[in-house]
Amino acid sequence: MNPARDEILQALRNNRPTPENHPLPPVRTLGDLDASRERFIASLKILGGDVLEPVEGETLDQAIARRHPDAKVICSNVPEARGTLPVEKVKTPQDAATIDVTVVRAPFGIAEMGSIFLSESQLPINSFAHLGQHIVVLLSPDSITANMHTAYQERPEFRSANYGVLMSGPSATADIQGVLIRGAQGVRSLSVWFA
Amino acid sequence: MKIGLFIPCYIDAFYPEAGIATLELLEKLGQDVEYPLDQTCCGQPMGNSGCNSDAAAAEALFVRNFAKYDKIVMPSGSCTHHVRDNFDAIPQTDEVRHVRENTYELVEFLHDILKVDAFPWAEFNHTVGLHNSCGTLRALRTASMSELGEKPFSKPMDLLSKVRGIRFVTPKRPDECCGFGGTFSVTEEAVSAKMGVDKVRDHYQAGADYIVSADSSCMMHQQGCAERAGVPIRFIHIAQILNGAAQ
Amino acid sequence: MSNKPVNHARAAEHFLEDAPHLQFHDERLWDMRQKRDAQMHILPEWQELREEASRIKEHTLSRLPEYLEQFEANAKKNGIHVHWARDGAEHNRIVGEILKAHNARNLIKSKSMVTEECDMRPYLAKQGVSVTETDLGERIQQLDDQLPSHIVVPAVHKLTSDVAKIFAKDYHTDPNIRDPHLLAEAQRQAARPVILHADAGMTGGNFVVAETGTFVVCTNEGNADLSATVPNLHIATIGIERLVPRMADLGVFIRLLSRSALGSPITQYTTHFRGPQKGGEMHVVLVDNGRSARLGMEDFWTSLKCIRCGACMNTCPVYRRSGGLSYGAVYSGPIGAIIDPTFNERKYSTLPYASTLNGSCTNVCPVKINIHEQLYKWRRVLVQHHEMPFVKREIMHMAGKLMGQPKLYRAAIKATEVSLGTMPRFVLYNWLNPWGKHRENPHPVKQTFNDWYRRNREKARPAAAPETKK
Numbered sequence A: 001m002n003p004a005r006d007e008i009l010q011a012l013r014n015n016r017p018t019p020e021n022h023p024l025p026p027v028r029t030l031g032d033l034d035a036s037r038e039r040f041i042a043s044l045k046i047l048g049g050d051v052l053e054p055v056e057g058e059t060l061d062q063a064i065a066r067r068h069p070d071a072k073v074i075c076s077n078v079p080e081a082r083g084t085l086p087v088e089k090v091k092t093p094q095d096a097a098t099i100d101v102t103v104v105r106a107p108f109g110i111a112e113m114g115s116i117f118l119s120e121s122q123l124p125i126n127s128f129a130h131l132g133q134h135i136v137v138l139l140s141p142d143s144i145t146a147n148m149h150t151a152y153q154e155r156p157e158f159r160s161a162n163y164g165v166l167m168s169g170p171s172a173t174a175d176i177q178g179v180l181i182r183g184a185q186g187v188r189s190l191s192v193w194f195a
Numbered sequence B: 001m002k003i004g005l006f007i008p009c010y011i012d013a014f015y016p017e018a019g020i021a022t023l024e025l026l027e028k029l030g031q032d033v034e035y036p037l038d039q040t041c042c043g044q045p046m047g048n049s050g051c052n053s054d055a056a057a058a059e060a061l062f063v064r065n066f067a068k069y070d071k072i073v074m075p076s077g078s079c080t081h082h083v084r085d086n087f088d089a090i091p092q093t094d095e096v097r098h099v100r101e102n103t104y105e106l107v108e109f110l111h112d113i114l115k116v117d118a119f120p121w122a123e124f125n126h127t128v129g130l131h132n133s134c135g136t137l138r139a140l141r142t143a144s145m146s147e148l149g150e151k152p153f154s155k156p157m158d159l160l161s162k163v164r165g166i167r168f169v170t171p172k173r174p175d176e177c178c179g180f181g182g183t184f185s186v187t188e189e190a191v192s193a194k195m196g197v198d199k200v201r202d203h204y205q206a207g208a209d210y211i212v213s214a215d216s217s218c219m220m221h222q223q224g225c226a227e228r229a230g231v232p233i234r235f236i237h238i239a240q241i242l243n244g245a246a247q
Numbered sequence C: 001m002s003n004k005p006v007n008h009a010r011a012a013e014h015f016l017e018d019a020p021h022l023q024f025h026d027e028r029l030w031d032m033r034q035k036r037d038a039q040m041h042i043l044p045e046w047q048e049l050r051e052e053a054s055r056i057k058e059h060t061l062s063r064l065p066e067y068l069e070q071f072e073a074n075a076k077k078n079g080i081h082v083h084w085a086r087d088g089a090e091h092n093r094i095v096g097e098i099l100k101a102h103n104a105r106n107l108i109k110s111k112s113m114v115t116e117e118c119d120m121r122p123y124l125a126k127q128g129v130s131v132t133e134t135d136l137g138e139r140i141q142q143l144d145d146q147l148p149s150h151i152v153v154p155a156v157h158k159l160t161s162d163v164a165k166i167f168a169k170d171y172h173t174d175p176n177i178r179d180p181h182l183l184a185e186a187q188r189q190a191a192r193p194v195i196l197h198a199d200a201g202m203t204g205g206n207f208v209v210a211e212t213g214t215f216v217v218c219t220n221e222g223n224a225d226l227s228a229t230v231p232n233l234h235i236a237t238i239g240i241e242r243l244v245p246r247m248a249d250l251g252v253f254i255r256l257l258s259r260s261a262l263g264s265p266i267t268q269y270t271t272h273f274r275g276p277q278k279g280g281e282m283h284v285v286l287v288d289n290g291r292s293a294r295l296g297m298e299d300f301w302t303s304l305k306c307i308r309c310g311a312c313m314n315t316c317p318v319y320r321r322s323g324g325l326s327y328g329a330v331y332s333g334p335i336g337a338i339i340d341p342t343f344n345e346r347k348y349s350t351l352p353y354a355s356t357l358n359g360s361c362t363n364v365c366p367v368k369i370n371i372h373e374q375l376y377k378w379r380r381v382l383v384q385h386h387e388m389p390f391v392k393r394e395i396m397h398m399a400g401k402l403m404g405q406p407k408l409y410r411a412a413i414k415a416t417e418v419s420l421g422t423m424p425r426f427v428l429y430n431w432l433n434p435w436g437k438h439r440e441n442p443h444p445v446k447q448t449f450n451d452w453y454r455r456n457r458e459k460a461r462p463a464a465a466p467e468t469k470k
C-alpha cells in the first residue's frame, strides 16, 4: 500500500481530460533521411566535435598521439588502439579521473546531430566517457542512422542499455555571459575516427 | 453592403484625423458608410484586465449600434481582435454572432473584402517603418510572423506599396511588441516605456521618418516614448497614408 | 512563505535601472531566439513537429495514470526503485531517507526545476547533507543564494564580472577575471574533487518513456552524466507530467528541445537511464506537487505539456526587460506566469498581468501551449477570485459603466474638455501619472471624431436611428 501513489493516480483519474478526445498519433518519420558520413561530419562540427583523419599509413595510436601530444594516460577499450593504460586497471568510477584520452567504439551515430551513442556495452565503466579529459570515438560509417526518428525506431540499444548516452560533441557551456566554452565539466574534446 | 464604422475611443479623443481618413477612404472607394453616433468602446480594456463582467455594458451597446450593418469596419487591430475573439461578456445571441463574424480591421477589409488594387490619390514621399500591432500580427494574422517561419506575407505592406513615393525600411526586430498592452502601459509602466523607446529607436535607426501602423493605440504609446526620449520620428495611421495624406 | 503579491512591476523597474545588465540580458536572450529561428528555418517539418509534440503530450496527459503505472512496472523490472511524492515536503523526506539509508553526506546534482519547487537544498542542509550543484549556471546561483532566473540558463542575468566576484569568494580566484574561460575552468577544477568524492548523485528528468521504463536527461555540460555515473547512488526527481508513451516519441521531442531552447540542434548530452549501473542503485521520485490538480483546470491543463525549453522566456519582450528574478517565483517568464498561480493564487496574482498579451510565446512554444490565451484567462479567474487590487478593480468597474452610457460618456469626453484634466482625480492619479513617468501624454485635439462627424456628415444625411438624435 502506498497512499501517495494511490492518491496521485486517483486525482489524475478524476481530473484528466476525456481520453477519447486525445488519440495517440501514429509514429512518424519526418525530415531529412540522408544518413551519409558527410552529413554526420557536418553536424558533428556544428556541435564542436571533430573528425580524426589518418594521415597516410598512420595507426590509430599514432593519430591519437598527434592529436593529443601532451596526453600521458591514454586508455583504450578497443582492440584498434593500445593506449598507455590497460583498461583492466579502470575498476571504479573514480579510476577514470586520471585519464587524458579515452578510446571507445560507438555502435552507431546519428547524421542529423553528429551524435554518437555509448552504453555500458562499450564502456568499462560508465564514467569512462566523462571523467577523461578527451575522448576518441571509433565509428563505422555503415552504422550511421539518418535522424532522431530513425535512431529511436531502429536502434535496439535504446531498449537494452541501462545507461545510454548520445554525445554530440564535447561538453559545453554558455552559462557565463553567453560565451560558448567547449569542455565544461565532461570531455574537453570529442574526435571521431571512422573505422 | 452597408458598413458601420467604429472609431475606438482613443482615436475619437486623440487621433480624430485617423478616423476621418478611414471614413473618407471608404467613401472614396464607393462604400456606403455610417457612423452610429452613440458608440463608445468595444469592451477591450475591461476584458483584457480580466474584468469581463464590466465589459458587458460596452459590448451590449456595441451590438445595439452595429447589429444592423452588413459589415463593421474599424481602424484598429486590437479592437477587432477583441470583438472577434474575446467578446463574450454578453449572451451569444444571433445578433452578437452576426456582429462578431462581420467585424473587420480596416486593412483586412480593404485587402480581403474590397480587394482594392490601387490608391490613385495616394502619395507619400517618406521613408516609413511599418509597425504591426500584436493584435494584427498574431491574432488577425494580417502579416506573417517571424515565430512561425511561414512564407512572408503582409496585407498592410501590399496596400502601402500601392502608394506613390513611399519607401520602406525594416527595423531589426520587426515583430517585437512595442509594450503598449492596454492597462499594461500603466501597471507595468517602466517595462512598457522601455519597450516603447526600444521600438521607436529601432525604427529610427533603420532610417524611418515615420512609423505607420493600423493601430493608433500602439502609436499613442510610442509617440509618448519618442517625445520623452527625443527620438525624432513621426507617426501616422495607415488610413491617412492610403487616403492620400498630404504630409 | 509570505502570501503578499509579488511586485513584478517594482522589481522590473529596478532591473531596468542597470543599463549594462539589462542590455546584455535582452540581447543574449534575443540571440537565443534568433538561433532558434535559424534552426526552425533549416527544418521544413518544424510546424509538423510542434503539432506532433503537442498531440503526443495531450494524449499522454489524458492517460497519465495508465502511463505512470506502465512506467513504474517497467522501471521496477529493470531494478529501479520508484517513489511517489504528493508534494515538496514528501519529496524531500523521501530523498532524505534514501540518503540516510546509504549514509550519504555529499550529494552532487544536476539542474532540476522540480527540486527548486520542493525547496530541497535547505531541507537536506538541515539533515547535514551537503548539496553541490554541478551545472555551471545553477552553481553560480547556488553560491549567490538566488533562484535560477531562467529555466535553461539560470545565471543569464549576470555578467562575467558578477561571476568573478562570486567565484573569488568561494573558489578564491581573482575577482578581476574577465575571461569566462578562466571562470569555467575554475568551476571544472573546483567541481572535480567534489564529484569524485560524492556519495550520491541526483538528476532531474526531461522525458520519461512509459513503454521501456526509461528516463532521459539532457544537458550540455555533461554534469548529469557525471552526477549519475561517478557515485553509485543515483536519485532522479521527476515531475509526473514528463511522460511520453513510446521510445519513438523521443525523436519528436529531442528534435525540438534544444533547437527551441538554445538554437542548437541537440544538447551535447542526451542520456537514457533504464536501470542502475553495475554495482549501483537507482531511485526515481515521481513528484505531483500540484500537477494532478492542474490537470483538472479546464483552461490551464495544457500548461502541463511544457518541456521546459525556455523559448517562451527568450522571446518574451517583458521577460527580457525585467529579468527572471522579478517574477519572485521558481518559474519565471510566460510559462511561470501561467503555472505559478496554481501554486499560490494570491502571491502570484500579479504575474498574469506582467504581459502585453502579444502572443509571441505561444508561437515559439514547441508543444503549442496557448500561453498568452491562458494569461488572458488567468486574469478573469483572478478577478473572479478577488485577487485584483481594489483601485484597479474600481477603475475598471467605473470605466465599464461609463462605456455603456453614450450620453454620459460624451459628456465626459466633450471636445472642449479633452484636455486630460477633466478625468476623475483617482483615475488621473492611478493611470495618467504612471503613464507620464517615462512618456509624454497624447496631445489634446480641437474636436473629437464624433464632433467632426456631427458637423461634417450628420447634416448631410438624416440620422441613422432616432436614439442617436440629441
Ligand code: SF4
Residues within 6 Å of the ligand: C305, C306, C307, C308, C309, C310, C311, C312, C313, C335, C361, C364, C365, C366, C367, C368, C369, C371
Ligand atoms: S511553455 Fe512552451 S516555450 Fe515555454 S518553456 Fe514550456 S515548452 Fe518551452
